[in-house]
Amino acid sequence: MRSPVPLSLAGMTVLALALGIxxxxxxxxxxxxxxxxxxxxxxxxxxxxxxxIGYLLGALLCTALALPQRASLRVGLVLVALxxxxxxxxxxLPLWLLCRFxxxxxxxxxxxxxxxxxxxxxxxxxxxxxxxxLYSGPGVGIIASGTLVAALHDAGLDSARWWLAFGxxxxxxxxVIWRALDAPAAPAVAAVAKGGxxxxxxxxxxxxxxxLFGFGYVIPATFLPLIADAQLHLxxxxxxxxxxxxxxxxxxxxxxxxxxxxxxxAGLAGCCLSMxxxxxxxxxxxxxxxxxxxxxxxxxxxxxxxxxAMREAARLAPRDPTRLIGALTVAFGIxxxxxxxxxxxxxxxxxxxxxxLELAALASVLALAIALSRLRHGGALRATPRAxxxxxxxxxxxxxxxxxxx
Numbered sequence: 558m559r560s561p562v563p564l565s566l567a568g569m570t571v572l573a574l575a576l577g578i579x580x581x582x583x584x585x586x587x588x589x590x591x592x593x594x595x596x597x598x599x600x601x602x603x604x605x606x607x608x609x610i611g612y613l614l615g616a617l618l619c620t621a622l623a624l625p626q627r628a629s630l631r632v633g634l635v636l637v638a639l640x641x642x643x644x645x646x647x648x649x650l651p652l653w654l655l656c657r658f659x660x661x662x663x664x665x666x667x668x669x670x671x672x673x674x675x676x677x678x679x680x681x682x683x684x685x686x687x688x689x690x691l692y693s694g695p696g697v698g699i700i701a702s703g704t705l706v707a708a709l710h711d712a713g714l715d716s717a718r719w720w721l722a723f724g725x726x727x728x729x730x731x732x733v734i735w736r737a738l739d740a741p742a743a744p745a746v747a748a749v750a751k752g753g754x755x756x757x758x759x760x761x762x763x764x765x766x767x768x769l770f771g772f773g774y775v776i777p778a779t780f781l782p783l784i785a786d787a788q789l790h791l792x793x794x795x796x797x798x799x800x801x802x803x804x805x806x807x808x809x810x811x812x813x814x815x816x817x818x819x820x821x822x823a824g825l826a827g828c829c830l831s832m833x834x835x836x837x838x839x840x841x842x843x844x845x846x847x848x849x850x851x852x853x854x855x856x857x858x859x860x861x862x863x864x865x866a867m868r869e870a871a872r873l874a875p876r877d878p879t880r881l882i883g884a885l886t887v888a889f890g891i892x893x894x895x896x897x898x899x900x901x902x903x904x905x906x907x908x909x910x911x912x913x914l915e916l917a918a919l920a921s922v923l924a925l926a927i928a929l930s931r932l933r934h935g936g937a938l939r940a941t942p943r944a945x946x947x948x949x950x951x952x953x954x955x956x957x958x959x960x961x962x963x
Contacts, residue, residue: 561679565687567737568675569694570730571630575667577698577803578727579637579660580608581778582720585706585799588783590716598783600650602901606894607654609775611661613890618662619669620883629670630738634731636663642724645717669886672867673879680871689814692864696810696856699803707796760873760881762931764888766825766924767866770858771892773920774832776900776913777839777855778802784839784910785848798852805856813861821872824865826928831858833921840914892920 583604590596596604615633618624640660647653675691702723714722777784785798818824835854838847870881900913 561682561684561687563737564675564678565684565690567734568671568691569697570734571634571667571671571675572691572694573698573701574634574637574727574730575664575671575698576695577700577702578641578723579664579667580612581695581699582641582702582723583608583657584778585703585796586716586719587780588786588796589706589719593715594717596650598905599898599901602897604650604653604657605775605897608657608661608664609890609893609897611658611663612665613661613887613894615662615665616669616883616886616890619666620880620887624666624670626670626674627738629666630674631735633663633666633670634735636660637667638724638727638731641720641727645720645722645724665886665890669879669883672863673877673882676867676871686815688864688868689811692814692860692867693807693810695860695863696803696805696807699856700800700807701803703796703799703803707800710796758873760884762822762927763825763866763869763873764885766829766927767862767885768888768892769920769924769927770829770832770862771889772896773829773836773892773917773924774855774859774862775893775896776917777836777851778859780897780900780904780910780913784914787910798848801849801852802856802859805853806858806860809857810860810864814864818865820932821865821869822928822931825862825869826925826932828858828862828865829921829925829928831855832862833918833925836914836918836921840911840918 583601587596587601587604591598591601619629636659640656640663643656643659644653647656672691676688679685679687679691706719813824831854835851835856835858838851838854842848842851866885867878867882870878870885874881896917899916900910903912903916904910906912
């Protein structure tokens with residue numbers, strides 16, 4: 558049986574490639590593509606949107622079909638690398654759209670199966686604290702991509718070379734973790750101990766919160782460098798807001814993952830509030846300090862919201878949460894599809910990002926209201942009986958149905 562630490566690092570790398578590269582590499586490269594490739598703001602919005610459409614379809618595929626886990630992870634990793642390389646080789650917007658679509662499908666496959674695969678192993682080992690390492694993956698990918706682009710801004714690389722460089726780097730990281738994916742799917746964790754019962758809690762509030770958050774966060778996440786440039790008129794500074802976003806999400810994930818949480822809905826409410834405050838700061842305090850603080854608050858919410866949502870999914874579907882994880886990813890994908898083109902259109906029409914940010918804030922308010930409503934209706938966690946955990950010293954003996962603690 559493989560050690561849980563390498564498995565958590567492999568899971569972190571999978572999520573880093575899924576979101577940090579497959580989903581969000583466009584964010585730091587979008588301003589550069591506008592300069593050297595003639596990409597318009599609306600064109601950038603459609604590149605983000607087609608990636609989100611691919612993400613949605615990939616999530617639907619994982620929800621509708623019982624795909625083999627390891628094969629799905631490996632196919633997803635290869636497609637992320639190919640989609641990234643293709644962005645550097647393709648000469649036109651239609652081919653860019655195809656590459657971003659492929660990367661979006663792959664990112665969803667990696668998110669659904671990567672989370673299900675890694676978290677199941679960590680639960681099997683009784684190392685739930687390492688989930689924070691797993692969920693820090695997207696932030697790690699954002700930091701790596703954003704910092705490299707910002708630090709080497711004056712190196713003279715055009716956007717095509719950046720895409721190629723990240724494609725090669727992705728292939729190298731895939732080679733490093735390829736063997737770790739040989740670990741088979743962990744056996745399902747028993748839902749309850751004998752005589753116990755699971756909460757008959759509805760799943761729709763969790764899906765609604767996650768979908769609204771997907772819409773609310775994607776607007777600043779996609780256009781953050783352009784917002785920084787428009788607000789501060791400092792092109793040299795705008796590149797550093799995306800790495801700051803990544804640092805905030807990694808630190809918040811590691812911190813919150815180590816803290817005991819009474820309710821996953823409390824964590825979700827905190828994430829929605831953090832996103833709302835961050836969006837409001839970017840909107841109403843258009844200064845260097847206000848935008849930096851807003852970036853930190855938004856970044857601190859994006860990966861923890863995934864962690865709390867997936868933990869709640871595991872609580873609601875303890876035997877196998879893969880389908881529910883897929884449904885959550887579908888809702889998230891729908892929110893993300895609508896966000897970028899609407900934001901780009903509003904920004905172009907109103908000559909600024911005030912209207913898109915107001916719309917993002919409204920989505921955060923609605924998600925926060927649903928999370929608080931679930932808290933009022935008793936969304937507290939109930940401890941899983943020790944006898945329900947595989948490998949527990951209280952697990953039933955195969956020779957005797959009686960549960961004994963050894």
